[in-house]
Amino acid sequence: MNKIWIILKREYKTRVAKRSFLLMTILIPLLIFGFYAGIIAVAISGGNEIQNIAVIDKGSLFNGKIENKDNMNFTFITDEPVSSFLQKYHQQGYTSLLYISPSYTEDTIYSETQLGPVTKGRIEKVINNAIENKRMVDAHIDPTKLESIKSDITITAQVGKGNEFKKGSSDASSAVGYASGILIYITMFIYGMMVMRGVMEEKINRIAEVIVSSVKPFQLMVGKIIGIGAVGLTQFIIWVVLMFILQFFIPVFFPSMAHSMASAQAPGQQPGGLAAFLEGFKYMNFGLIVFAFIFYFLGGFLLYASLFAAVGSAVSEDQQEAQQLTLPITMPIVLAFVIMTRAAAEPESGLAVFGSLFPLTSPIVMMARIPYGIGTTVPWWQLGLSMLLLVLGFLFTAWLAGKIYRTGILMYGKKASWKEMWKWAFRS
Amino acid sequence: MSILEVRNLKKYFATQKAVDDISFNLEKGSIFGLLGPNGAGKTTLIRMITGIFYPDDGEISFDGKKFDPVNDVVNIGYMPEERGLYKKMKIGDQAVYLAQLKGLSQQEAMEKVKQWFVKFEMQSWWNKKIEDLSKGMGQKLQFVTTVLHEPKMIILDEPFSGLDPVNSNLIKDEIFNLAQKGASIIFSTHRMEQVEEICDHIILVNKGKKILDGSVSGVKQQFKENLFSIGLNHANTVSSPDIFEIIGKDNHNLIIKIRDGYKSNDVLQYFIQKNIEISSFNEKLPSLNDIFIKLVEGTSLSRQFQNINT
Numbered sequence: 001m002n003k004i005w006i007i008l009k010r011e012y013k014t015r016v017a018k019r020s021f022l023l024m025t026i027l028i029p030l031l032i033f034g035f036y037a038g039i040i041a042v043a044i045s046g047g048n049e050i051q052n053i054a055v056i057d058k059g060s061l062f063n064g065k066i067e068n069k070d071n072m073n074f075t076f077i078t079d080e081p082v083s084s085f086l087q088k089y090h091q092q093g094y095t096s097l098l099y100i101s102p103s104y105t106e107d108t109i110y111s112e113t114q115l116g117p118v119t120k121g122r123i124e125k126v127i128n129n130a131i132e133n134k135r136m137v138d139a140h141i142d143p144t145k146l147e148s149i150k151s152d153i154t155i156t157a158q159v160g161k162g163n164e165f166k167k168g169s170s171d172a173s174s175a176v177g178y179a180s181g182i183l184i185y186i187t188m189f190i191y192g193m194m195v196m197r198g199v200m201e202e203k204i205n206r207i208a209e210v211i212v213s214s215v216k217p218f219q220l221m222v223g224k225i226i227g228i229g230a231v232g233l234t235q236f237i238i239w240v241v242l243m244f245i246l247q248f249f250i251p252v253f254f255p256s257m258a259h260s261m262a263s264a265q266a267p268g269q270q271p272g273g274l275a276a277f278l279e280g281f282k283y284m285n286f287g288l289i290v291f292a293f294i295f296y297f298l299g300g301f302l303l304y305a306s307l308f309a310a311v312g313s314a315v316s317e318d319q320q321e322a323q324q325l326t327l328p329i330t331m332p333i334v335l336a337f338v339i340m341t342r343a344a345a346e347p348e349s350g351l352a353v354f355g356s357l358f359p360l361t362s363p364i365v366m367m368a369r370i371p372y373g374i375g376t377t378v379p380w381w382q383l384g385l386s387m388l389l390l391v392l393g394f395l396f397t398a399w400l401a402g403k404i405y406r407t408g409i410l411m412y413g414k415k416a417s418w419k420e421m422w423k424w425a426f427r428s
Numbered sequence: 429m430s431i432l433e434v435r436n437l438k439k440y441f442a443t444q445k446a447v448d449d450i451s452f453n454l455e456k457g458s459i460f461g462l463l464g465p466n467g468a469g470k471t472t473l474i475r476m477i478t479g480i481f482y483p484d485d486g487e488i489s490f491d492g493k494k495f496d497p498v499n500d501v502v503n504i505g506y507m508p509e510e511r512g513l514y515k516k517m518k519i520g521d522q523a524v525y526l527a528q529l530k531g532l533s534q535q536e537a538m539e540k541v542k543q544w545f546v547k548f549e550m551q552s553w554w555n556k557k558i559e560d561l562s563k564g565m566g567q568k569l570q571f572v573t574t575v576l577h578e579p580k581m582i583i584l585d586e587p588f589s590g591l592d593p594v595n596s597n598l599i600k601d602e603i604f605n606l607a608q609k610g611a612s613i614i615f616s617t618h619r620m621e622q623v624e625e626i627c628d629h630i631i632l633v634n635k636g637k638k639i640l641d642g643s644v645s646g647v648k649q650q651f652k653e654n655l656f657s658i659g660l661n662h663a664n665t666v667s668s669p670d671i672f673e674i675i676g677k678d679n680h681n682l683i684i685k686i687r688d689g690y691k692s693n694d695v696l697q698y699f700i701q702k703n704i705e706i707s708s709f710n711e712k713l714p715s716l717n718d719i720f721i722k723l724v725e726g727t728s729l730s731r732q733f734q735n736i737n738t
Binding site: 003410 | 442475478479480498501504506507508510511512513514515516517525526528529530570573
């Protein structure tokens with residue numbers, strides 16, 4: 001036990017002390033933050049340039065007045081025909097010229113540069129509104145009355161049974177599920193491969209035999225796997241903390257966004273769109289989700305890392321061999337990912353339930369289902385069974401890998417086939 | 429008193445009888461040569477007495493008790509032929525780490541490593557990495573990590589490969605030193621001149637079986653062929669008499685093989701009677717190299733794979 005601890009400490013320290021670890025740990029949250037900040041910035045700053053638009057209203061659509069908004073300034077030109085004004089609208093400081101035809105349905109906008117889709121859309125909206133208004137007046141409909149008749153509601157989802165119902169948002173659940181599934185998928189790959197490379201390093205540099213004369217091969221393997229798992233967990237915790245801190249900076253950088261969020265969630269108002277989505281997060285049991293995430297990350301990691309370690313021990317020298325041998329291991333991970341994408345959308349389908357119980361896929365698939373609510377969408381017995389099977393699964397793979405590892409790590413010169421590895425595991 | 433007793437040890441793999449019924453004793457404080465051609469089963473044998481492999485059959489007793497790998501590895505230092513260290517780890521840390529795995533506390537390990545580094549003039553290496561070292565320097569470090577925890581039994585597989593004569597001598601002296609302090613050393617190599625120089629006792633293994641066991645001088649006596657070298661004034665004039673047969677000659681030297689039923693004195697008498705002056709007279713014992721080649725030659729060089737039903 002003590003020796004596993006010594007090995008674990010070395011594996012952990014050497015990796016955490018590496019510059020690349022620091023770089024990855026700090027850079028990834030910054031990148032993600034920067035990415036989102038970028039998206040938000042683009043989304044809220046679209047069409048920021050001031051458009052001076054000259055309007056020649058031959059159809060008398062606007063009756064000489066358009067509200068200046070969204071950075072658009074409209075100026076009516078009444079004393080010149082289009083043909084002559086087209087020659088000089090630009091010199092007079094207008095960015096474009098809007099021509100409303102006498103029938104006002106075939107309108108044209110002239111500009112020197114291509115008009116952005118956002119600006120074009122806004123102008124079209126202005127015209128459409130004016131046309132609708134005009135037609136309503138023509139049909140003797142009171143626009144204010146119509147406004148009060150129009151309906152725009154969203155359904156509030158209540159999840160539960162009996163007397164216990166909680167608000168839920170399937171969009172938010174699906175997003176969280178998808179995100180956690182992807183995160184487990186990526187981390188399992190990164191850290192599983194790290195274990196494999198570590199084992200290969202020991203074998204290729206011929207350290208294995210030196211160490212195995214002091215400790216049992218199984219201790220060496222377990223120490224390495226747990227050590228690297230701890231690295232993964234450390235990195236993950238740092239990410240969560242960093243992201244948590246960084247999210248406070250979003251309002252600082254984008255005050256308008258914070259404002260729009262606050263106004264959308266004003267009391268009495270029915271939340272819609274983004275606000276409803278954000279509202280959904282409030283009703284999720286984040287304590288349980290984080291716990292489940294850590295459990296499934298560790299369980300899945302231990303299960304696959306053992307297999308990766310076994311492959312690493314069977315490979316002799318080069319990376320290509322490793323790639324061939326890892327294929328049977330990476331396939332179930334990819335399969336799990338595919339099931340997860342379905343499960344995040346349909347958490348109760350048979351495939352999703354199967355995927356979340358089967359230990360080779362459960363770490364990824366179950367994480368996509370859990371945000372929908374435990375005890376409701378995911379019955380407690382399923383969660384319990386899934387966790388139990390995962391624990392049994394990694395005990396089995398660790399035992400299996402231990403046997404392959406023990407033989408493989410001391411074999412030099414040739415790559416072992418899957419058939420041979422099978423023999424090492426089940427003979428003797 | 430033996431530190432290690434091996435009785436009828438067997439290890440069969442799927443296609444080979446790697447070790448097939450080998451027994452030997454290792455005396456305390458002795459230097460023991462384990463010889464054999466490539467693929468003879470030496471490494472498998474060593475792996476069993478270091479606790480890496482379990483024998484299929486047979487017994488190992490270590491220090492008077494049944495060998496218990498988990499606890500006894502502390503008293504064994506093993507430098508495998510296929511050896512290496514972590515390339516990116518600092519040398520000092522690495523030595524401390526390996527010593528800790530042998531059961532030393534961090535503090536003890538630290539002290540021991542420092543002592544040995546001073547002894548081998550390696551203090552300035554502490555913060556270097558293996559990839560910065562030459563191969564020879566790496567070997568030196570490897571030797572230090574093998575003997576650092578003062579094991580009772582030290583197993584060295586080709587310890588001098590990659591070392592220059594100066595460093596070879598440094599290690600050789602240290603091996604003698606350790607043996608004098610009571611450590612028993614198993615020394616496995618193909619370099620017979622080193623075996624002759626260092627070892628007290630040897631066994632020769634071929635195809636998984638022990639084919640020779642004895643002290644170095646005993647083995648040489650056993651394989652001597654009654655060859656003598658005689659220094660003479662006029663070696664050219666001598667012709668083959670009944671007493672001996674001439675194997676080789678030049679101007680002043682004669683190499684002879686004494687015929688059965690005669691002794692070395694008969695040879696001397698012969699020359700004295702002929703009034704030929706003798707300047708030297710030496711028995712020519714076979715070298716271990718000759719013995720090795722003689723015993724191993726004729727058996728097919730690489731072992732054939734065979735089917736073994738266990």
